[in-house]
Amino acid sequence: MKHLFPLCAVALLVSACNGDTKDNAQVSQANSSVLANSTTQLVTFDEQRFRQDIKVLSSDEFEGRAPTTKGEKLTLDYLTKQFTDMGLTGANQGSFLQAVPMVTYTPSEQQTITLADLPMQYRKDIVLSSRHANEQITIDKAPLVFVGYGINAPESQWNDYSGIDMTGKIAVILVNDPGFANPEGTKFNGLAMTYYGRWSYKFEEASRQGALGAIIIHDTKPASYPWSVVENSWTGPQQDLVLNTDEANNRIQVEGWMTLDAAKQLFTKSGFSLPTLMERAADEPVNVELAQTASIKFANKAEYADSYNVVATLKGTSQADEQLLFTAHWDHIGKDETKEGDQIYNGALDNASGTAGIMEIARQFAAQAKQGKGLKRSLTFVATTGEEQGLLGSRFYAANPIYPLDKTVAVFNLDSTNVYGKTKDYTIVGKGQSELENYLADAAKLQNREVKSERNPASGGFFRSDHFSFAKYGVPAVFAGGGSEPPDDATAVYKAEMEKTMKGCYHNVCDHYHESWDLSGALQDLQVYYQAAESLGNNQDWPGYLAGSEFNSLRPAK
Template sequence: MKRLFPFCAVALLSACNGGESNHALQESPQKITQVSFDEQGFRTDIATLSSDKFEGRAPTTHGEKLTLDYLSAAFADMGLIGANNGQFLQAVPMVSYTASEQQQVNLAGIEMQYRQDIVLSSRHNQQQVTINDAPLIFVGYGINAPEYHWNDYQDIDMTGKIAVILVNDPGFAHPNDKKFNGNAMTYYGRWSYKFEEASRQGALGAIIIHDTKPASYPWSVVENSWTGPQQDLVLNKAEQAKRVQVEGWLTLDSATRLFDKAGLSLPALMDRAANSPLNVDLAQTASIAFANKADYADSYNVVATLPGSSQIDEHILFTAHWDHIGVDTSKTGDQIYNGALDNASGTAGILEIARQFAKQAKAGHGLKRSLTFIATTGEEQGLLGSRYYAANPLYPINKTVAVFNLDSTNVYGKTKDYTIVGKGQSELEVYLEKAAATQNRVTTGESNPASGGFFRSDHFSFAKLGVPAVFAGGGTEPLDEATAQYKAAMSEQMKGCYHNVCDHYRADWDLSGALQDLAVYYHAAETLANTQDWPGYYASSEFNSLRPAK
């Protein structure tokens, strides 16, 4: 079968299955506990975590300290157990790279303006980045995928060269040609993969051409997210040495000027790159210079467990990232990225779910399996906290049954449908479908699969290891006309607020849809936790070989 990830080694198969057979999904109806979520408590958590006091919750800042204290106190009040030898915090060794705003960037003789035309950074511990006359090579989508018979780096030595790369993958450009996964982005379309592959190819640098439609977000998101301190996990020396010296993004207009200077048509090359693997020497060079610094500090995941009764060593995880972008003092006016929707709302969601399960356990209605709640750090910088936990789990991965991830809950009111991002991956979705059906809702895939949502949040760190993981919630069809009108008005208010300073808490949010979704996760987890089922990935999934459905 097709396998998307060269790093998903076959050796992981036994580790992910842990010697356990995947039981067939139980067909007998499960008892559903009636729970009443506390909307006011949910609102209070969102409002508090996204308040100015928490300073945008950037990792390794004072805002992180406030967040960790708040979450630890909340879990302790519920009676949950700290998963790290009784402690709620799991240290995540991180390094923060800060590139100077004063960058000298010359591509093909064209002076590029920082933020306006380009953003660059370096994930190396060096005080000055200096590159002189490095050849620029257009490498199409920057993909090396043997299972798709695709290699944009074929017959080229990238040593000392800078790769110029298109965003997304060929399936987006030509969805009817059955290339890759059509309009649904594969991991090969993600920026993280492109920088990783350029590093594996020995490139000196990698620059992605931003294009709003295939990226699924505007240049403002790149500018806000890729400037200022950039956190990453601490790598060993060998891993660090293989990483490109510079990485970043170039606007489409600036890229067009670059290709014009090279006597080439960017639109024509984009079309060629979508049809077949491609690399073209632009016969132009890049000179880059900027100051850089690296600061090392631990950030933390918050990990709390509600022990099960009889299958205590088997864990169902709930994840949500507590972090956001922090503060940008270079901005005039509002400088705080409060991150109310993304992701104070998701963090508040796992708190509310945990409270309800804890109440049920105290009332004598506990679960057979254990539940573990992980508020992760560094998601906005590349799923750092979840990646670290997956590599350094407090409970064995082969005893991790499933992952339910919350990232930006529904603030637009109740819906008739329920969206499962990347729908069709695993049997875990069956539990969501049954829980949603009790609300008379039907499950659907996301409306824009080209955005690659399945690869953009913390559940993906576990999917890569074969743990069935879902990212779901909300829907596209409002419950009634009044909700539709509210949604249209609120969507207009929220327009442009993704990764922007206007993502702050609004007292007039209709959170009834979010509470609907919390109930779906709650009941899906409740059902699974009282069975011996081990859901797996379907044969059509990239992860089937790691934990197959049966």
């Protein structure tokens, strides 16, 4: 999952890319104008068709589009038909489907959990799950250890696990990274979250340290989302890629989250002040044995089934072996039958809208190709599965690419489009990563839009959606779009009202399609994406990561 991106805080975010005929050295210059000599033409997107795709994919019939469910089957059929009708071809030896082996872990709702002899109520105080195929999870009096932010970063001379043996112990970990609490510090990246702040890293590192389990302390500001998002996302069936034997054996037995209030009770019972330890953890690596234990017991079920990425290609002309990828995750959270009233997480904004976006872009390129105006490079559209469960589909594609990654020029990720009207600005998430940002900026300038970084870099948006799976392999990948500045008073009034309507709907059952959505901002962004991709698709540029990016060594800017 985006785990967990606050959709309603900002008019959200899609991405794209562009280029021109300049060489990479010129492109990397701050004042470059990559589209200045481009022959890129404006196209007209079909708002009603775009709107209809969102409406269909987020309808109750699709039951929230959870992987390996009836909703997946309906989604796959719908996407396959749409791409077929466009004239695109299935990328997987003629098939539009790429199987993604998954396992679904379902923890029991009846869990017995005590920390420091304090009973913890499932969902209210804590959520736990296990990514192991054990029918019963039983942990008896496992020692609890506070490990600060749970980070081992040799390049920053930072190791919260220094000098401690975590075997048989459960790590208690702060959310985000030290830069959030200490933005003036010299390590990490200030308020902009690094990958060390992500929940996925913290569980991975606890596993590498040999811990028995890991529990992250939820705190709304550094997490950038409320407890309700954790509760909705981390209860019920949890999906993952099928791990090899070594990976499975080395993974922590239990993982989850606890509320800040519950954590304060735990630390007080242990004789410590959590706020005091939080201050210390922001300044230096820290680990403290709490002299308390955890006892945990719940039933667990593991079920194995393939889910599928949908992969459709529009073949290029003279440089067909070089790929530009558009990604958008088709999945959402599904249906929770334990809820009273509305049980379906329709996921209209997240991410029926992004999936509809890549389809509309594909239709425009396909129409141009039918008129003999196809791109030199190939375009491939990847509707991924399992993003909400940890970028599963994109992780699988990046590790098992249908087209070689060294022939993949760039990845443009669409994850929730702008339903709040047009904007005067244009947001690039994680601004400062790659040369693709120059292409995006120039495309946005053609709309007289000012490029800015995201308003809440502490949310770690760059690490929270499918583009990140490709960035880890060095493929330039971007996540951008939308903005926060309405162009006029009428749009500002509409935006304020719609933000009220959508408040609290991220990863919640109220993420419905609305007929009243103003999709002009989304179409404005689709135009940027189209122009950018058309330019890059007709030149020979190979954008790279900028100096200072953690991915620079994998594919450096020239």
